[in-house]
Amino acid sequence: MSIPNEALQKLLQEIGQKKAFAEQQLLIVKQQKAVKTRESRVLQLTSNELESLPSETKVYEGVGKMFVCTPIPDVQKRLTAEGEALKAEMTNLDKKEDYLEKTFENSKNSLEQVLRSGGR
Template identity: 60%
Template sequence: MSIPNEALQKLLQEIEQKAAFSQQQIQIVKAQIAAKNRESRMVQLTSSELNTLPKDTNVYEGVGKMFVLNPTEDVKTRLATETNELKSDISNLEKKLHYLETTYKNSRDNLEQLFKASGSR
């Protein structure tokens, strides 16, 4: 069974576009994962610094252009929540990255199959 040249070209173009889009999205997701990892590391460092302070110490947190005095326990609770959210975000981004990499690989495999099929004509 042979595919007409026009249909083959259209199919080839669609697969190439899908592969290019997947590749762009892979780069974006990798950058997002790196940013979330940096943010997670900052939260972890802040939390470890807070753990070295005495329990009754109050700390200042930046809110917009001002600073607010908060007890360390409140800040630790906020940091723990933020850590859990970041872990969840990173996990979701890794799933998305895996999906995009699979899509990209499948597109490349389909392109190779098309070239082999059209070359054997």
């Protein structure tokens, strides 16, 4: 039993679009993961610098166009909260990346299977 040419073309087009979309989204997710990794590294370096400072050191945080003197424990608390938020975002991006990789592979395999069968 063979598939009519129009149906075969439509099937190939749909699978190809799904594959291209998954590939595009996969690249976006990888870029987002790279940005989050850099942000995490900056937070870690900032935290390490704060730990090395004496406790009486004045620390200033940027708020809009001004700087506000903030106690070191408050800054460390904020950095910890931001780090945890970044970890949660990275976990979500990892899940999304896994899903998109599976979608991409399934689309690629389906495309190959249809082409191998020759529309039969």
